[in-house]
Amino acid sequence: MTNDSLPMLHATGISKFFPGTIALDDVDLTLHRGEIHALLGENGAGKSTLIKCLTGVYRRDGGAIMLDGQTVDPTSTNHSQSLGIGTVYQEVNLLPNLTVAENLYLGRQPMRGPFVARRAMNEAARTSLKGFGIDIDPAQPLSTYSVAVQQVVAIARAVEMSGKVLILDEPTASLDLDEVKLLFSVIRQLKSRGIAIVFITHFLDQVFDLCDRATVLRNGQVVGSRVLKDVSQRDIVTLMLGRQLDTAPSAAKSAAVGAPLLQIESLGKSGMLDPFSLTIRKGEVVGLAGLLGSGRTETSKLVFGAVRADSGTMKLNGKDISVTSPRDAVAHGFALCPEDRKTEGIIGDLSVRDNIVLALQARQGWLRPIPRRKVDEIAEHYVRTLDIRLANLDVPIRLLSGGNQQKALLARWLATDPDVLILDEPTRGIDIGAHAEIIALIGRLQQDGMALLVASSEMEELVAYANRVIVLRDRKQVGELVGADITSVNIIKAIAAETRHEALQ
Amino acid sequence: MIRSTHLPLIVTLLTFVLAYALCASQYPTMLSWRVVANLLTDNAFLGIVAVGMTFVILSGGIDLSVGSVIAFTGVFLAVILRDTSLHPLTAFALVLVITTAFGAAMGATIHYLDMPAFIVTLAGMFLARGAAYVLSTDSVSITHEFYDVLQSMYWKTASGGRFRLIGFVMVLTFIVGALVAHRTRFGQNVYALGGGAGAARLMGVPVASTTIGIYAVSGGLAGLSGIVFSLYTSAGYSLATVGVELDAIAAVVIGGTLLTGGYGFVAGSFFGILIMGLIQTYIVFDGTLSSWWTKIVIGGLLFAFILLQKGLTWASTARKKAATGFIAQS
CATH class of the missing domain: 3.40.50.300 (P-loop containing nucleotide triphosphate hydrolases)
Structure with a gap:
């Protein structure tokens, strides 16, 4: 051998x-x-x-x-x-x-006497990186x-x-x-x-x-x-x-959607997102599709007031509302599960229980604490219905796997019983099992009459649950697909139209 | 080539040149070797301690103990020279060993107990100040012929400016400090820690020895600064140099070093010191202004530099995505 x-x-x-x-x-x-x-x-x-x-x-x-x-x-x-x-x-x-070269050679710098031989290091870095197909200035x-x-x-x-x-x-x-x-x-x-x-x-x-x-x-x-x-x-x-999975996870799309719930009129922020208008009905899932940086996350943040819009109005149930901060949004029955779970979602060192009741408690105000028994009841309810897998409610949430953290975050907002649920990349970085469960959950919430706005980079996922898909490109709404038109191919066509993203053809 | 990381340094330099030009236009006599020489002499101890502080802040830490360590060094030297027959050079060596070890111990505490530098060096500040009180609560004057020899060492310019030994010591400290920070592995490791301790550890930076080294350098330089201060004042007093650590931090920040660590230059701190000294000199020349105006101007400058740093951070994140160069490859 x-x-x-x-x-x-x-x-x-x-x-x-x-x-x-x-x-x-x-x-x-x-x-x-x-x-x-x-x-x-x-x-x-x-x-x-x-x-x-x-x-x-x-x-x-x-x-x-x-x-x-x-x-x-x-x-x-x-x-x-x-x-x-x-x-x-x-x-x-x-x-x-540090510079690119310093990063590449940290701890093993070429030396001349007691000093780092900078020029030699930059040269070596340039040659080395060229070998990897990138030609950049390693001194930057x-x-x-x-x-x-x-x-x-x-x-x-x-x-x-x-x-x-x-x-x-x-x-x-x-x-x-x-x-x-x-x-x-x-x-x-x-x-x-x-x-x-x-x-x-x-x-x-x-x-x-x-x-x-x-x-x-x-x-x-x-x-x-x-x-x-x-x-x-x-x-x-x-x-x-360890079990069979339907390759196309599909939630039953309820055909009937209710009365308009949220009407957005030319909401926008200069430099961030062009003004857009959108109406979301009760029991409707509106998907936001687009490439990375196309404005999906920005849309969800504007609607939730996490970023203050500089133009536009919103109507909830026909009444004008002003949403200038997440507090306003929560007060009006909005909820947002952000894209960046670790920094914008979970509070890593708090227990799962505390993370779940956080939004509810925040809405109640700190002067009216939720009784411990109620807290346990709520937390246990969601752990059970969402199948969050954990040893007990006291474990810090950072110890949970990504999928379970995401479910706990969903539980946090479901506990506030929102009318409008905004999900930004709800299935990013979680395993396939939890993925399917979250998609099924979206379907259930929709049937219960909730209005959902879901931003996702996974088109198959949007196809599976959305009643309508808004396509974004370069921080602008460029298209809308309804009903049977919602297919991966159509979404890609809408994204790719008039752009040079050959990669997507 | 000018990089965005150089910008704060350039701004510091321009501020200094501009400030000096303003001063000189009002009091033409300020444009003399005598004033320059006094700037160096009067700020020598602060400059030396600012070099150590630059290392600490570059690594993302802070050292609040240095003012107390300077006072302790002064009292220690005064008491030793009064009560024993040790030669001052031996006493210098002894006190440098003590202060370096003190700094190293703080560094070890910060690293191994995973404590914030702020708390550990705050404790160090009280300890060193307390130790100085224990040695003597009175101002102890130093009378030793070797001190007279050192104090009379100067280089006189034609116009009458006297560049004294302690000024040279400060300049030398800055040169050595700059070389260590920018040209050695230790210096790179300091920047690495400031850039992100977690990533630095994963990249194989010896975090423990670097942290201990940084605070040892800061402690040792505070000791050197104490020696220089005792030469400057010919005395040791336990109530001296209260708040010098804050002046040093101010000089480092005005010198363009980012308080959160990772970005900055030792040379910047030199000009930070000079700017602060210049303000004081101006107030002396003016004669009618209260010396507390120094604090107000420094406060304003600090604020301006913090705003500048914030602005630069925004600007650099904004154009982060812009510059990339791929060689087309399949």
Whole structure:
């Protein structure tokens, strides 16, 4: 057996226990040279724990790791880096205040005597990055470049420091289509250099586009490892969930929608969103579609008063209302689940219970506390009906998986019994199971007569539940699709009309 | 090449030049070597401590203890030289070891106990001030021939300005400080911490040793500043230099360093010190203004610089998306 046929990384029997749970149970993972290997699983399946065990962030409680034929035992990220296992995280973990070159060479700068050899460092950085397909001035601060470029710099750093195994933890989560293309070309190039790459993502299309093999985790165990060209997306989803899922999650669209509830007249803010008009009826789901930065989030924030509009009026049930702050909006029966769950949604250190009753308590005013028994009742009710999975109501919400956090946030606003519910990317970054549940929930709320405004980048999702889809482009409303016209193809056509986004053709 | 990160430094420089020009237009005698020499001499101790403060603030921290450490150093030296026969140089070495170790201990507390620098150095401030009181509550004058030798060392210009030793010590501290901050690995690590401690840790920056090093530098420079202050005043007094830490922070911020860390230059703090000294000199020349006007002008300047920093942050986020260069590749 030649050295080349030996796997680059061979982990066997990896186990990790946390108090009260088995996070990883006898997990095996094999990575070959020049292979892009997807690591899949729902949130909480054990993907991140496995990565943390491989990179030494956690000490594993059992199992062995063979790297390039040698047994290794990484004890810290630095150690695993020097062994040859590099990691790039979802949020770019570089320093925006340093230059690109400084980021690339931090801790291993070329030195002349006691001083950093700046010119040599900048030259080396320029050459290195050219090898990755980006030609930028490495003497500029990292923050002057886009997230995709920063991501490539992070990858370049990881590869140069490690060079055997590269772990990419949701690298595409905050990139748009063109940026994903750039990243993929870089990853493919690394594959041809013989590096073993682990790719973690929620986007199955990207997995099939890029990866050779996939290992699927569920509840801390490996449930299967597949060569991707032999299987379909459906097979993988079935593996991940352990059950069959309707590939097109569809909520029953109730045909009858009620009386106009919210009438928006030329609401806008200069420099942010062109004035738009929109009427939402009771029991209607209005979808907001568009590319990243097209104005989806801005629309939802304006309607909720999180950003103050500088023109336009709103009517609720035919009466003029003024919404200049989220407090006004809540008072009028609005609710908003924001896009950025971590910073604008959850209060990480508060318990799940406190997070759920937060909006209700805020509306009541702090002088009239909700009795503890009522609080428990509300929290338990939503934990049950939304199937939020947690040990108890006292756990800090930051410890929950993304899907469960999102459900708790929904519970927070449902507890206020809103008339108008605004959801901004309700299914971003959550696993497929929770995804389907949230879509089903949207359908239920609609049947109960709530008016919903949902901004989403996932067109299939909008197709599944929206009665109407507003298409945005360049911070402007450019189209509206109703009823049977709502298809992915039509949405894409509306977005792409008169623009040069060839990527979407 | 001018970057947006250089802008605060340039503004500081322009402010200084403009302020000096204004002063000189009103009092032409201010444009003399004598005034320049006095600027350096009178602000030497503040300048030295501002170098240490620049490192601390660049890393995203704060050090409130330095004023007390200067007072402690002065009293310590005065008492040692009065009560023992130690040579001043030995006493200098001893006090530098003590203050550096004191700073390092604060750095270790901040890192290992994961405490805010504000609280830890506040405790350090009380400790150092208290230690100074314990040594002596009175002003102790220093009379030692070696002090006379050091104090009489100066370089005289033709026009009568005297560049004294302590001014040179400050300038040297700034030069060494700038080299360390901008040209060494330690300096890069300081900026890295200021840019984001979490990311810095993941990138393999030795956070513990860097944090300890930063506060050790600040403590040690406060000690050096105390030595210079004792040379300047020929005395040690436990009530001296109250609030100097705030002056140092003001100088660093006027010098263009971002209070949240990560952006700034050691050279900026030098001009921050000079601007503050210039205001004081102007008030002396004027003769009718209360010296408290210094505080008001500094307060105004600080406010202006904070607004400038905020403006720059906005501007840089606004055009963040603009500049990217891809080589087309498939």
